[in-house]
Amino acid sequence: MIREIRPAIVLLVALTLITGLAYPLAMTGIAGVLFPTQAQGSLIEKDGKVVGSALIGQEFKDEKYFHGRLSATTAPDPADSTKTVPAPYNAANSGGSNLGPTSKALADRLKEDVDKLKTENPSTPVPADLVTTSASGLDPDISPEGALFQVRRVAKARNMPEERVRELVAQNTQARFAGLLGERRVNVLALNLALDAAAK
Known part of the structure; x- marks a missing residue:
């Protein structure tokens, strides 16, 4: 049973880190560099x-x-x-x-x-x-x-x-x-x- 659940848990953790942490941080950083005034609220x-x-x-x-x-x-x-x-x-x-x-x-x-x-x-x-x-x-x-x-x-x-x-x-x-x-x-x-x- 652990063998079947493990991929689901790994996928959940990986997607959480990618979409919940890495992606938002990357977009915030890119926005801050390309559009500094707008990124700070204009x-x-x-x-x-x-x-x-x-x-x-x-x-x-x-x-x-x-x-x-x-x-x-x-x-x-x-x-x-x-x-x-x-x-x-x-x-x-x-x-x-x-x-x-x-x-x-x-x-x-x-x-x-x-x-x-x-x-x-x-x-x-x-x-x-x-x-x-x-x-x-x-x-x-x-x-x-x-x-x-x-x-x-x-x-x-x-x-x-x-x-x-x-x-x-x-x-x-x-x-x-x-x-x-x-x-x-x-x-x-x-x-x-x-x-x-x-x-x-």
Whole structure:
């Protein structure tokens, strides 16, 4: 009986060592050499201090900053563990709101957000990404149209010329990957850091 079981045990140990230890370590090492920034979480630093990641959005409420996509992520309510509370860009609980197109709550929220944004820029149509959430709730990017829509508010709050703010948006607009995949986008954290640097 031992003769029949021994190959199974050897195979189990060998595959565990190969797929559970050697392969992950090799891939981590290769990723660290070929893509050092991405392997460390695409961290963004300011004055030697980590201020965020290029892969996870942040909530900017101040009028002098560009605002990112809305986030529907939640966290447990500290007062009642059976409930949740909004926690924008909560990477520990990535997900969307799961509200569908027939949801009254979603329709009401969209109308309220669109009306609010129209007061800030009445002559321009509101870009969809400024009033919709992403599936992950962590999206760090907005469309160039979403950034340009906010130029007037940001320039006014910072007392900067609108043209200068538009230049910063253009400088921080990323092209499609290899010119084919994805859409043009603006990383909100990178743009806001460029804005702070330009204001000095």
